[in-house]
Amino acid sequence: MKILEQLFLNFLETSLTGTIFILTVLFIFKIFNKQINVRIKHILCFLILLRILVPINPYIDISFAHLLRSYDNVKETQEYNDREFKGMPYDNALKSNDILKSDEIKKNNNIYLENNLTNSDGVKEYNHSVNILYISTLIWSLGVVIVALVFNMSVIKFKIFSKSAEKINNNEIEQYMYSLIKNKNLKRNIPIYICNGMDSPCIIGIIKPKIYLPQYIFKLDKETIRHVLLHEFMHYKRRDLYINFLSGILLAFHWFNPLVWILIGKMKIYRECACDLSVLEILGEDSSIDYGMTIINLSKMFFNKNNLNARLEFKGNNKIRERIEMIKRFKGGSYKITLATALGCMLVTTVLFTTGIKVNALNLDNEGKGNNQIDTEKVTQTNIDDKHEFLIDSDTKIYNDIDRLNNVFGENFKLPDFTLETLPKMKELIKIDDNKNAVKIFFYNKDYDISKDSFTLQIFNGDVLEGLTGVEKSTFNERIQLDKLSLDYQFNIEENFDKIDGLYGKCITTTIVDDDFERIRKYYSWNDGDLCYCIKYYQLTKINGEITDENSISLDNIKKIVESFKNLDELNNIDYKFNMKNQQKAGILRDIYDKEDLRYASDILGFNPNMPLQINGEPIEFAELSVTTDSNVDENNINYEMYNCYSYNENSILLFTQSRHDILNKYTNAKSKGYFYDNDKVSVESIKIDNKDILRYSKYYDNGNNSDLRDAGYMWENDGIYYSVTISNTDGYHDEIVKEFIDSNPIE
Known part of the structure; x- marks a missing residue:
């Protein structure tokens, strides 16, 4: 659906651009009607047709945000890989109740909601605008299909009707057509058919054109027949059949724009007049009256009942009066296109194809924002032209599926088929800035021993120094924000003198120094196409002057790794693919970042x-699809749950879980017995929230400083799905927050 919406917006932009040009040209035609050659009119209309058919705009930025708004509510969260900072293996405790969200993280979060914005007002309005785009796209698509069907049905109807047509057997007519073809140096002969019941002569067919004449044509005099044949022949000579076909395509995609229909109608008139001019230039000025009488006489003999877009008729659905007026004014050479006219058309073409309007469907206009409007320039860092859109746009995104990572990154990258004794253990997407991401893959041995042959690979687009600087600062800033460290650190990056024989890359050294922290890293980098690859082959970390980790790989081994890089479908020795069984044992099946991840979770969960993108005014931190704690992977007794994490205050978090499985029968026991066991016996009480039966409980604990701290929990069941909300480190119950979860709906 996303691609279809993108296509709709592109055609809407070109249609709006075309509207301005159509109005301008029609106004000029109205003022200077008799001064402008009909051929010029037709050419200008055709240029506009081509412009609107090309759904690409060099933009003039005009916002239509009040009609079409952002496709997704993208939220920013902060995660950090503690292993990369201190050289330690990845720790899932990062996503446990020990997460502490500081005010600095909130301020640096790419989403920022105004203080007076509430979830019930802002998000509902925002979702409403999303529906407008969705519904508009569906209506437009339906219109395209209907117009295309009508067009094709008219063609099919004519083909069925013309099956009874017989090829003409008249030596005089055939000889006349042969002379026309020979005089005009055409290589193709155009067959002529007689069709009983036809009301008007016409030519049809782009690949194999044919001229169809009605039966009564033989009752006319020879001169009239020649005029008719010459007129249809000139349609073919002028390539009007192709223009007519493009007109049909234009109407299909821009059926919603009445000015496009007016443009096509005008083009038909100008096309017939231009064709008449071509005929008169062959017949000569002396025959103009006779040709005009042919048009008048034929118009009296037939009435066009079916105007088929695929064929060009002698009469057509055109204004006879305008054609006759043009013929009366005809003078030999008076309708020639001069050099000045040709240059003018070239100028118009340049203007048409270098001007456009942009529909900002994904960026709301900042002017006139009310208190309940979302500023999407802060809410989302993506727009319609970006490679990927995220629901949760954390600085570091973890992927266990290499194909999925490749797809999200947006460019096909290569990977090493030789990695010493290590295996790819972690695959990440690092956000360098709002428009650029980097792939980061960690290679460790099976024991996660980082001191032996471990290395990291980074892939990004652009300059190596700029890219490495972005990745290094992005990951280090997360550590600073999470631990409330000083932002006043020193970063340095430079090329060093290490070289690897036979390779044409660079060796880069980065250094980060803070009060009690120092880290030195060395990378080997090279370019392959548009992508830059960097392998970290050395790292030294000191805290308070003491070395906490040091590891390195020899340059000889780096050379072997670099030379082994292959496309993903060519790898033989290293398995980067997703392994369901391994992920089930690890407990986390997939982190949720976008709608495709949500669809995957839906299939697994059933x-x-x-997944509310904000609760209590706070954005979602992360969401995961996991194996339940009571699953037995070895015995294939596996159940799944999804849990979302939100910040509540500086010391508390919210966990929201949902599953078709009642984990450890916790809800069933609590409902029937009034308690459940979680190390200790925990009593529950039954309450009503939003007319729904809810089980509520609390657990007190002593953390050494404050024995009054507790967790507040809520459980409920709806349509066979079990939900729970846990609020950690809280001073009481918060039913109003749980109500937000109860009232939430799946993201479409």
Whole structure:
């Protein structure tokens, strides 16, 4: 659906651009009607037709945000890989109740919601605008299909009707057509057919054109027949059949624009007049009256009942009066296209194809924002032209599927088929800035021993120094924000003198120095196409002057790794593919970042999960699809749950889980017995929230400083799906927050 919406917006932009040009040209035609050659009129209309058919705009930025708004509510969250900072293996405790969200993280979050914005007002309005784009795209698509069907049905109807047509057997007519073809140096003969019941002569067929004449044509005098044949012949000579076909395509995609229909109608008139001019230039000025009488006489003999877009008729659905007026004014050579006219058309073409209007469907206009409007320039860092859109746009995104990572990154990258004794253990997408991402893959041995042959690979687009600087600062800033460290650190990056024989890359050294922290890294980098590849082959980390980790790989081994890089479908020795069984044992099946991840989660869970993008005014931190704690992977007794994490305050988090499985029968026992066991016996009470039966409980604990801290929990069941909300480190119950979860709906 996303591609279809993109296509709709592109055609809407070109249609709006075309509207301005059509109005301008029609105004000029109205003022200077008799001064402008009909051929010029037809050429100008045709240029506009071509411009609107090309759904690409060099933009003039005009916002239509009040009609079409952002496709997704993209939220920014902060994650950090502690292993990369201190040289330690990845720790899932990052996503446990120990997460502490500081005010600095909130301020640096790419999403920022105004303080007076509430979830119930802003998000509903925002989702409403999303529906407008969705519904508009569906209506437009339906219109395209209907117009295309009508056009094709008219063609099919004519083909069925013309099956009874017989090829003409008249030596005089055939000889006349042969002389026309020979005089005009055409290589193709155009067959002529007689069709009983036809009301008007016409020519049809782009690949194999044919002229169809009605039966009564033989009752006319020879001169009239020649005029008719010459007129249809000139349609073919002028390539009007192709223009007519393009007109049909234009109407199909821009059926919603009445000015496009007017443009096509005008083009038909100008096309017939231009064709008449071509005929008169062959017949000569002396025959103009006779040709005009042919048009008048034929118009009296037939009435066009079916105007088929695929054929060009002698009469057509055109204004006879305008054609006759043009013929009366005809003078030999008076309708020639001069050099000045040709240059003018070239100028118009340049203007047409270098001007456009942009529909900002994904960026709301900042002017006139009310308190309940979302500023999407802050809410989302993506727009319609970006490679990928995220629901949760954290600085570091973890992927266990290499094909999925390749797809999200947006460019096909290569990977090493030789990695010493290590295996790819972690695959990440690092956000360098709002418009650029980097792929980061960690290679460790099976014991996660980072001191032996471990290395990281980074892939990004652009300059190596700029890209490495972005990745290094992005990951280090997360550590600073999470631990409330000083932002006043020193970063340095430079090329060093290490070289690898036989390779044409660079060796780069980065250094980060803070009060009690120092880290030195060395990379080997090279370019392959548009992508830059960097392998970290050395790292030294000191905290308070003491070395906490040091590891390196020899340059000889780096050379072997670099030379082994292949496309993903060519790899033989290293398995980067997703392994379901391994992920089930690890417990986390997939982190949720976008709608494709949500669809995957829906298939695994067996229902569409709820994922509110903000709760209590706070954006979602992360969401994961996981194996339940009571699953037994070895015995293939596996159940799944999805849980979302939100910040509540500086010391608390919210966990929202949902599953078709009642984990450890916790809800069933609590409902029937009034309690459940979680190390200790925990009593529950039954309450009503939003007319729904909810089980509520609390667990007190002593953290050494404050024995009054507790977790507040809520459980409920709806349509066979079990939900729970846990609020950690809280001072009481918060039913109003749980109501937000109850009222939430799946993202479409």
